[in-house]
Amino acid sequence: MKKRNNRIVLLTALCVAAGAVSQAQVLGGGHVSGNVQLDGQISKADSVIGSTNVAEKLLSNMRADVLYTNGAISAGLRIEGYLNPMLGFDAKYKGVGVANYFVSYQRERLSITAGNFYEQFGNGMILRAYEDRYLGMDNALRGLSVTGRPVNGVTLKGVIGKQRCYWDYGRGLVRGLDGEVSFNSLIKSLEGSKFHATVGAGFVSKYEEDETVNAEQPGYKLNLPLNVGAGSVRMDLGYGGFSLQAEYARKGQDPSIMNSYIYRPGEALMVNATYSQRGFSANVQAKRVDNMSFKSVRSESGQMLYINYIPAITKQHTYAFLSMFPYATQATGEMGLQGDVMYKFKKGTALGGKYGTDLHINSAIITGLDTTRVGGAGTYGYNSKWLKCGDLYYGDVTVEVAKKLSSAVKLTATYGYQVFNPEVDGHIGNLHHNNVVVCDLTWKVNKKNVLRFEGEWLGSDSKYGEKFMVGGVETENHDRRCGDWLMGLVEYNFLSKWFVSVSDQYAYRDGIGNYYNVSLGYNYGATRLQIGYGKQREGLLCIGGVCRQVPASNGLTFSLTTSF
Amino acid sequence: MKRILLTLVCLALAGIATAQNTVPQNVTIKAMDGTSVQTSVIQNDGKPIIISFWATWCKPCNRELNAIKEVYENWQKETGVKLVAVSIDDARSATRVKPHADGNEWDYEIYLDQNQDFKRAMNVVNVPHTFVVNGKGEIVWQHTSYVDGQEEELYEVVKKVAAGEPIEEAAE
Numbered sequence: 001m002k003k004r005n006n007r008i009v010l011l012t013a014l015c016v017a018a019g020a021v022s023q024a025q026v027l028g029g030g031h032v033s034g035n036v037q038l039d040g041q042i043s044k045a046d047s048v049i050g051s052t053n054v055a056e057k058l059l060s061n062m063r064a065d066v067l068y069t070n071g072a073i074s075a076g077l078r079i080e081g082y083l084n085p086m087l088g089f090d091a092k093y094k095g096v097g098v099a100n101y102f103v104s105y106q107r108e109r110l111s112i113t114a115g116n117f118y119e120q121f122g123n124g125m126i127l128r129a130y131e132d133r134y135l136g137m138d139n140a141l142r143g144l145s146v147t148g149r150p151v152n153g154v155t156l157k158g159v160i161g162k163q164r165c166y167w168d169y170g171r172g173l174v175r176g177l178d179g180e181v182s183f184n185s186l187i188k189s190l191e192g193s194k195f196h197a198t199v200g201a202g203f204v205s206k207y208e209e210d211e212t213v214n215a216e217q218p219g220y221k222l223n224l225p226l227n228v229g230a231g232s233v234r235m236d237l238g239y240g241g242f243s244l245q246a247e248y249a250r251k252g253q254d255p256s257i258m259n260s261y262i263y264r265p266g267e268a269l270m271v272n273a274t275y276s277q278r279g280f281s282a283n284v285q286a287k288r289v290d291n292m293s294f295k296s297v298r299s300e301s302g303q304m305l306y307i308n309y310i311p312a313i314t315k316q317h318t319y320a321f322l323s324m325f326p327y328a329t330q331a332t333g334e335m336g337l338q339g340d341v342m343y344k345f346k347k348g349t350a351l352g353g354k355y356g357t358d359l360h361i362n363s364a365i366i367t368g369l370d371t372t373r374v375g376g377a378g379t380y381g382y383n384s385k386w387l388k389c390g391d392l393y394y395g396d397v398t399v400e401v402a403k404k405l406s407s408a409v410k411l412t413a414t415y416g417y418q419v420f421n422p423e424v425d426g427h428i429g430n431l432h433h434n435n436v437v438v439c440d441l442t443w444k445v446n447k448k449n450v451l452r453f454e455g456e457w458l459g460s461d462s463k464y465g466e467k468f469m470v471g472g473v474e475t476e477n478h479d480r481r482c483g484d485w486l487m488g489l490v491e492y493n494f495l496s497k498w499f500v501s502v503s504d505q506y507a508y509r510d511g512i513g514n515y516y517n518v519s520l521g522y523n524y525g526a527t528r529l530q531i532g533y534g535k536q537r538e539g540l541l542c543i544g545g546v547c548r549q550v551p552a553s554n555g556l557t558f559s560l561t562t563s564f
Numbered sequence: 565m566k567r568i569l570l571t572l573v574c575l576a577l578a579g580i581a582t583a584q585n586t587v588p589q590n591v592t593i594k595a596m597d598g599t600s601v602q603t604s605v606i607q608n609d610g611k612p613i614i615i616s617f618w619a620t621w622c623k624p625c626n627r628e629l630n631a632i633k634e635v636y637e638n639w640q641k642e643t644g645v646k647l648v649a650v651s652i653d654d655a656r657s658a659t660r661v662k663p664h665a666d667g668n669e670w671d672y673e674i675y676l677d678q679n680q681d682f683k684r685a686m687n688v689v690n691v692p693h694t695f696v697v698n699g700k701g702e703i704v705w706q707h708t709s710y711v712d713g714q715e716e717e718l719y720e721v722v723k724k725v726a727a728g729e730p731i732e733e734a735a736e
Contacts, residue, residue: 033585035687065687069588074685106590108602120679123655130654130680133689147592155592155600182599198598236598241666245659272659281663311656316621340660342667358668410712442627442712450712493711523709526693563687563706 030070035526035563037133038062041086043553049513049535050480051552059086063099063133075103078116088541088550089136090302092166099164100140111147116140119159120309121178121202125249125268125292126230128309129163134541135548139306140164141174153186155179163296163305170305171208172296178202196243198236205229206296206307213261213298215378222261222378228254230266230294230308245272249292249308255377256298259291259332262381266291268310279344285313286337290369290384293331303548313338314364314394316542317416320505321436321458324481325420326542327366327394335389338364355404365395392431395419408445414438422462425540425547427479428470432462448496454489454503463510480538480552483511497524505537513537526563532556585703587615587695588685593650594676596662601675603682610699611644612725614718616672617683617693618649620657620664625692628710632718633670639719643726647672652683652691694718698725705731 040060045053062081067074078100082093102115118140121127131138143161150156157178162169180200184190206228213222232249251266267290274283287310294308310331315338317323343359345352368390371382398416405411416436422429436458443451462482467474489503498521505515517534538552589604606613614632618625629649632639639645649672651661658678665674677683686695689708696705696718705721707714724731 031585033687035689037689065684067685067687069685072590074588108590108604111590111592118679118681118684120655125655128655149600153599180600182597184597185599196597196599238597243662274659274663276663276666278666278669281667283660283663285659309655311654313656316657318621318623340663342663344667344669360667444712447713447716496711496714496717499711523707526687526706526708528690528708561689561708563689563693563708 030068032066032068033564034064034066035561036062036064037559037561039086039557039559041553041555041557043087043555046535046552046554049515049552049554050538051535051554054087056084059084061086061089061093065100072105072107073103074106075101077101085136087553088548090166093136095167097167099138099167109149111145113145114143116142116164117145117159117161119145119157119176121157121176121204122200122232122234123247123270123311124309125247125270126202126204126232126251126294126308127159127174127176127178128306129159129161130309135303137303137548138164139304142169143174151186153182153184155182163307165297165300165304170297170300172298172305173207174204174296174307175207176202176204194240196236196238199234201231201233203229203231204294204307206294208296208298211299213255213377215261216376217378220378222255224255224298225253228252228294241275241277243274246270251292251294254291254294254298256293256295257301258293258295259381261298261377262291262375262379264291264381266294268292270311270313279346281340281342283340284338285340287313288335288369288386289329289331290333291381312336312542314366314396315340315362315398317398319414319436319438319440319454319456320487321456321485322398322414322416322418322438323542324458324485324539325418325432325434326540326547327364327420328425328540328542328547330368330393330424333369333371333384333390334366334393335369336364336366338362353403358400358402360400360402361398362400363395363397366393367391368393391421392419393421393424408443410442412438412440414440422477422479427477428468428475429462429466429477429479429482430468432460432482434458434460434462448494450493452489452491452493454487454491456485456487458485458487460484460510464507464512480511480513483507484509485511498522503534527561529558529560531558586701587697587703588682589701591682591685592679593682594678596674596676603685606648606673606697608644608646608699611646612699612722613697614645614647614722615686615695615697616647616649617652617677617686617688617691619651619653619691620660621653622691624710626668627712628692628694628715629670629672630668631712631715633668635715635719636671639722643722645722645726649674650677650682651675652677652680652688654678696721696725696731 043054065078067076080099081096085093100116104113118129129141141161145159148156159176182198230251234247236245249268253263255261270287272285295305312329314327341361345357347356369384370388370390371384374380396418400414402412418434420432439455441453464482466477487505491501493499503517515535519532521530536553540547591603693708
């Protein structure tokens with residue numbers, strides 16, 4: 001059934017594309033563009049890092065997007081293949097097929113898309129259909145999306161569809177409406193003014209058939225709501241260098257596997273305040289999320305079928321040891337505060353030196369909610385106090401100094417302190433307290449040759465193999481990220497197109513593992529090829545606070561991307 | 565088998581495209597004051613435009629935009645080029661785009677592409693991905709990734725475009 005559907009879809013899409021092409025010849029325009037990605041992996045067993053033999057020997061993911069555009073009309077097709085899915089990607093992805101197709105008409109006042117589409121209302125707290133190929137995450141809506149801009153400054157959106165779930169579509173029906181008014185475009189006299197204001201509101205409703213779910217109380221079955229609504233209001237105000245953004249969202253009763261089938265309504269608030277001028281900026285963000293996991297299928301417990309998106313507000317670290325214990329958003333409940341300051345010491349000042357110095361400080365703290373249990377499935381679940389924090393989930397402070405030492409040498413030095421609650425991502429043990437130091441030095445040898453050195457240290461009070469009592473059972477901590485670590489990396493970019501890098505991460509105390517990596521790459525225009533050999537630690541790959549568990553691997557990897 | 569064949573047909577279709585790729589005009593992005601605008605606002609009076617896709621968390625993107633900052637005034641004087649920096653930051657860090665750009669003293673025209681519509685329309689897979697667009701809105705050169713010093717290569721292209729000379733390393 002599925003196979004036949006796919007074939008019909010493919011043929012239809014092809015006919016549409018062919019039709020469009022032939023019409024384009026008549027109209028004398030239009031063009032085709034696209035991109036292709038191919039990733040592959042060979043991995044062998046290694047008991048120290050926890051990797052296992054891959055039965056297929058070679059795993060590969062591939063993807064090609066083809067886009068046809070002719071004036072206001074565009075049509076696209078995406079072919080995905082997972083033969084078989086690479087480590088960390090769900091086995092349900094196995095296969096090849098057309099994963100996405102659409103036809104779209106876009107004019108200044110009106111846009112219509114039929115087929116698969118991506119959309120976001122405000123910050124996405126009630127609706128965000130998006131994809132991230134590295135997370136193996138795609139919750140595109142398949143249906144219809146209409147956007148109207150009746151007058152300058154006013155945007156109205158309507159969407160209806162079902163969400164992608166691997167090669168299938170979830171049975172839940174998602175409908176949404178959103179409106180936004182930007183006063184600076186609407187009111188002529190405000191154009192170019194120092195003051196700016198945008199307000200918006202959205203509503204999303206999900207419909208799902210009834211099913212049998214038992215209540216906590218024996219003999220009772222839940223009376224499930226078939227329609228679940230969520231709404232939000234938002235604003236963005238600014239004056240000169242100051243700006244303030246806020247969004248408040250509320251969700252109706254939505255018992256699901258994510259909240260253990262409780263009937264408590266959900267709510268979320270996000271506030272951001274910023275001041276910035278040339279060479280200085282400061283920004284504070286706060287959020288409170290309570291029972292806001294919103295999926296189009298109530299029994300889906302994995303990473304798919306999310307209708308909304310609750311962004312993490314911690315900084316997205318990129319250095320290996322700073323991102324070893326990444327923070328994942330807890331849509332079921334959390335509170336957080338984040339602050340960020342950037343300052344540029346001017347050239348010619350004592351701290352600025354000849355080239356100027358950049359200072360960047362960031363800090364975040366995330367806690368759970370302070371809750372009192374009322375009951376299990378079929379009840380209100382819990383009560384929570386609005387301004388009272390629960391358990392500490394995550395905290396960090398990072399100080400980064402970037403300085404050009406000469407016309408050819410640049411140094412970035414970073415110090416980070418992190419507190420991490422291992423239970424948040426399914427591990428055991430006490431809070432980890434980590435200190436991280438990173439030195440990143442770039443030396444431009446000449447016009448076509450650049451060397452980069454990176455040295456990192458992580459000191460932690462966590463220990464691999466330490467024993468803890470979990471539910472009355474003595475359990476060993478098998479989180480391979482624990483312990484004290486050292487890392488070195490040398491990267492050489494030559495002839496402006498090639499690069500080779502060698503790195504090693506070594507647990508020198510209380511930890512386990514020695515992760516070496518060699519990689520060779522080639523960049524030309526919009527084409528990039530990379531081949532690597534080495535060991536990859538098991539861990540979480542996080543993008544935007546959404547994470548994917550990646551198992552350890554030991555062997556060869558390659559990746560090719562190109563756009564045309 | 566049939567599928568593979570169809571895939572090949574699709575790729576062949578792509579191959580026969582002869583028309584020069586232009587920057588799509590009707591994709592919605594957000595300006596720094598929170599207003600939604602169409603990509604047709606990306607204009608530079610017939611002079612070259614650099615469109616750079618970046619994100620606050622992307623180290624090479626920041627290195628590239630910071631390196632260009634040092635020479636941007638000269639580039640503008642000599643060629644009239646304008647750099648348009650399109651951030652793909654999502655709700656997690658989108659509010660930090662303006663303070664990030666101000667803190668780094670960037671004088672670029674900056675837009676937010678939170679829903680990644682523009683990114684998809686331009687076939688951007690990874691950031692940084694930089695395009696050079698000529699006065700007619702045609703994409704004449706593109707490049708992904710950044711290594712220190714590569715901004716000089718980019719400027720060679722911009723100078724040629726400003727002078728109306730052909731680019732050997734055409735858009736692939």
